[in-house]
Amino acid sequence: MSDKKYWQSFGELNNSEAYQQSVKDEFKEELPFENEGLLSASTPRRDFLKYLGFSTAAATIAASCEVPVKKAIPFANKPEDIVPGISNYYATTYVNGGEAVSVVAKVRDGRPIKIEGNDLSNITGGGTSARVQASVLDLYDTARLRFPTIGVGEDAKEVTFEAFDKEIAVALGSNPVTILTSSIVSPSTKEIINQFIAKHPGSKHVVYDAVSYSGILLANEATYGKKAIPSYKFDNAKVIVSLGADFLGTWISPIEFSKQYAKGKKINEKNPSMSKHIHFESVASLTGSNADERFLHKPSETGSVAVALLNAINGQAVSIADAKLKAGIEKAAKALTSAKGEALVVSGSNDVNIQIVVNAINEALQSNGKTIDWSATYTYQGVDADFAKLVEEMNAGNVPALFVYGTNPAYSWFAADKFIAGLKKVKVAVSFNGKNDETTQLCKYVIPSHHYLESWGDAEIKTGHYSFLQPTIAPLFKTRQWQDSLLLWNGSTTDYVTYLKTYWSAKVGGENGWDKVLQEGIIAPASTNTVSANFSSSAVANAVSAATSGKKAGKYELVLYQKVTVGATDGASNPWLQELPDPVTKATWDNYLIVSPALAKTLLNIDLTNNGQADAYEVQPPKKVVKVTVNGKTISLPALIIPGTQADTVGIALGYGRSEKIGKAAAGTGQNAFVFTSLNGNTVNYSVADVQLELTNETYKVALTQTHNGYDTAQGNRTEVMKELTLAHFKEDPKEILEDREKELAPFGGLAKFEKDGTIYPVFDRPGIKWGMSVDLNTCTGCSACVVACHAENNVPVVGKPEVLRFHDMHWLRIDRYYSGDMDNPNVVFQPLMCQHCDNAPCENVCPVAATNHSSEGLNQMTYNRCIGTRYCANNCPYKVRRFNWADYTGADSFPDNQKDVLNDVVLMMNDDLTRMVLNPDVTVRSRGVIEKCSFCVQRLQEGKLKAKKESRPLETGNEGKWDLKTACQQACPTNAIVFGNANDSHSAISITRQENKLRSFYSLEQLHVLPNVTYLAKVRNIEEEHAGAEKKEEKEHA
């Protein structure tokens, strides 16, 4: 294990010259020294004296000025439940198309500033995702539509709601209306739509989702007679096989699945066992990176792989040419059949036939009713064929009126031109979308609906699982909830709030019941028993032959995928999401063409085993641009080489190539890949079997972050940061990590005496509290919800692409991606790395002004107002977690010119008065020239302590499930991989976690005697076969 090579970059793998150079320096740029001698320099001594004199004089004048008079303006009428400076929490629901997540909004002085998961939800259990965390920023987006307009493009004129209603009434007349929406999760809204349709004869409701689950819906209709998506129980499955379903990142309900998945990955040290996850895919995904074993295939082979798996489970021979893939299928079949009733197979394909085959596999594995639960089904309803039909009707001129809400086909429909042409023939096109997106731009009538944080509503996340929305802020702009508009135009006199209340009051027991559900935010079904559905195998035979036959594949194939960060809808307009590095590629602010190392050699002429070429590729931000052509449609994208991608397959993320109209962050980032989708029968196909690739002479800069924080010196290097082992290994030799640590520290007193004997410094007392954190690498999926949560909680600035390119990214918490083994299909480990709050911190010793020092509670404190910006601390930090404010990212300085020409529009937008409303008032906004870093959310720690003091009782950090405080990352984590608390308290969650996981615990770079306060629990991979002589077999493990 100890000699296993971990690498973050190709340079690190090859130990290339450029890599060696890069790890020597903390700051990659040359300092602007002038070597021509002091007097001939462009700022010689005289200038220096001039500036000195000027600044002294300026300071003197400034000092003699009058003290500015500040006003303190209280409420005129203080609302009873708002006390300035105290946060209120309101349960509400994040809704984005068919995805709904129960959340709690933290509202401070009337502004929502942070989204947390709703702990009461038995779907997410308080977990969140990066997109849910970032959604609060969308509320303050400067690109939101601010009033209703009538007219297209330049002619659009602001009108009042009354004028709008009048004109709509005239325009609609008695025409039938087509209501086009994304999947509607709200039962009350469905009822309103039905009432509207009933009153307007000939009207209908069409559901269109940008990324649809039509394949599963239609397959389930064929085999189970239900056009619905059942609940999956990953926690009941001992063996999970995924055929390209990114269920931890983007597939159906990733937060819920992550939570379930983590249950199977939690290790009890006394009796180690865990679920096994085998993944088949074409382009490296988040879920694939987490798999115990991963096998690669071409997208056109997906059907064959599914059928082969079905055959293997049924005991028939596997007819796959690729030997590795064949072995993989056989292995998966063996593992699945040995765990019948506790196995689950899922597929991310949108092909009906493949999904039917997958249903047949699950039926053969007796998953129905065990790992697949039909008691509750998801609310995704969009079937692509229905929408295709609507587009035809529109073009035929048969749609007089169209209402669009929550969907944007002009951007995401495969034949957007056709939709746009059709839309032009619609006489009355009304858009309720909140932004001026591609579809809204073409609609004559635009009446924007509220952001979800301003809305009333309900959501049926799954059958029987209800979640409620309530406004957390008064509408910022002249917007009106679209349900209100529908009710009004339908002649109703009640508004939506009243309607909603009436709708629910009867069901939940009147006024009090309604108040209670609003307060808690959810209604959960009484029974949680899993239910099976009747399976009909009649469709299977046809599906098997259809899935395997007639796939004409070209030389290269293409997969269109969703990024965990930006997603396929409006995520691109959110600066937090854009700046969040994709967990797999570590790229920000763009989409790109993912190619395999093998393809890089032939297509890009980059041989990664060649030092020079690998360095040239990796060290320089400009990447070679490849022209991608499918059926005559071409886009050009920079190519990124991502190991773990099938040799002849390339991947492009959806959701990019938007205009500035949906947000400054979206402008100029990436290309729209929806143009490459196609309609395959009833469903949209998100892969392309034949794609032409052509290398161009152009290059394009991609802002990558994975090589920013290299570290390799005599004192330690990357291989010592990470520890990982196989389950078999762990069972055989559970004490290995402990013994390794003991052995390494033996010269310095061994584990027990290391703190005292390893140093000449004294050991300090920690009376009362000692903060500690534990991160379980086995349950961390790399989903990055914590990174965005940290952004929101700690006012971490967005720096924009040009600054990320200059290695100036500011994330306090980053997720490091480590590869090990075979470059074509490596193992991946994600490690969240934040300030380790070392008890013997190297940064503290070098600060000339003591701006960073240690607290008696074990915090490595950073005092911004004392920092003079020498950056010695960042240079001396072995974890590279300290961040320097190179520019005035936050607009905190008094001189606005500090931002000119340095920062791009996105950063300036983040400093807009509107966007700044998202800032957390408890955390200082840092100005230019100071270092910042993770503080363990000290503002929350102080608040938690105060809470306990006010109640005159000891602090509780997970004592019997009671929490006075949680760090933002811990609270956001869907898998509870992060545990935090008072390590001096033997009953706290952190103490218990450390006690129960002694064998897997390790400190990153422990031998340096920096004494971190963050423990990591080693990643364990469930690979049973490799038990004997595991040490030697490491290299072969990845076959």
Added chain:
Amino acid sequence: MLFCTIGILFLQPRMVIFPHKTNLFVNMAFLRNTLKIFLTGIIVFLSFCFSNSASAQDGKALFSANCASCHAIDKKLTGPALMGVEDRWPNKANLHAWIRNNQAFLKTGDKYANDLYNEYNKTAMNLFPNLTDAEIDAILKYIKDWKPAAAAVQPGANGATADDKDSSLLFGILTLVLAVVAFTLMQVNSNLKKLSDDKEGVPAPEPVPFWKNKAYIAFVTVILFLVGGYYTTKGAIGLGRNKNYQPEQPIYYSHKVHAGINQINCQYCHIGVYQGKQATIPSVNVCMNCHMAINEYKGEKIYTEEGNEVNGTAEIQKLYKKAHYTPGQPWDATQAEPIEWVRIHNLPDHVYFNHAQHVNAGKVQCQTCHGEITKMDEVKQFTDLSMGWCINCHRETKVQFKENGFYSIYEKYHEDLKNGKIDSTKGITVEKIGGTECQKCHY
């Protein structure tokens, strides 16, 4: 030497590391002398530090922390004026006992004490069991040395400050006279020397007028630099500090009338003070709770700082105007406009201050920081709100160590208190539980 001292000034928190370094270097003979000078520097510097923060200041701080809420030195408040308290009491031991635990002392039947108790309507004095003899002496010394600062008490009269100015003027004139004398004598001396040189035939250099004399120029420069530097530094430290800031408010609101004479609890209006960060300024509807009924001012005359009489009823009318209330008619609260008060206490943005932490958890009196608010007609900033002032209080103030259950987790301290390792009279100060660390207030 100077640089060493400056270095220490910056590195003070890390001073513990130096003993190790000295051990390492001690064998290197050539460094020994340097080291000696260095260590002497530290000692000189430290002694300088300590001699600076003498007990007089402590006495003042202790007085304002413990006594000022009920006592003034020169007049009766809740308790008697303390001027000459030492002379009034028969002996010092009794006085100490009384201050620590007046209830216990009353039981001894001491006549003076009981008379005093009855004179003040049996208002019980707070108990101060934790004050040490030295601390009580410091308070008493402060009281003894106290001189009335006339400006603060009587608006308009500033005789006392004139005294101060006079003496400095006197010193200034004296210095100037002496300087002229010294200069004249030096000129005389140089002339005499020239004469004697002439007489003895020693060739003399061309005489240099004194304004071109380099020694003089250097001397004057150094003096100017030192004096200028002193005032610049002093000015720089005082930047942004606004002690005694007393702006005129849109409505003449007298805390003396409300909180002092009418004894309205602070929390009635400042509702946030027990719950959170801000004490909060009351909204118009809170004012109107009482002023719907109270529409004229009938109390004793009130004056502005300049000595002009204030018409209280007219001020109430100003409130009605903001509230859009016409006496005698029902009031529609939604019509009210907020009042734009002028903010007096401003902390920089990088400082986190929480009222609940101090008032609720710490049981600190409002008066400790805001002064005798019950005596102020117009509020002024009582303290300079400087970091040194915060830190000083954190060093001296005890936390509710035994009373608050939160501190039960400090088992070691409880143990040490029990077995006497920690001086129980000093107790557990805020500093002891980390109250002077950066990230208690800066994050």
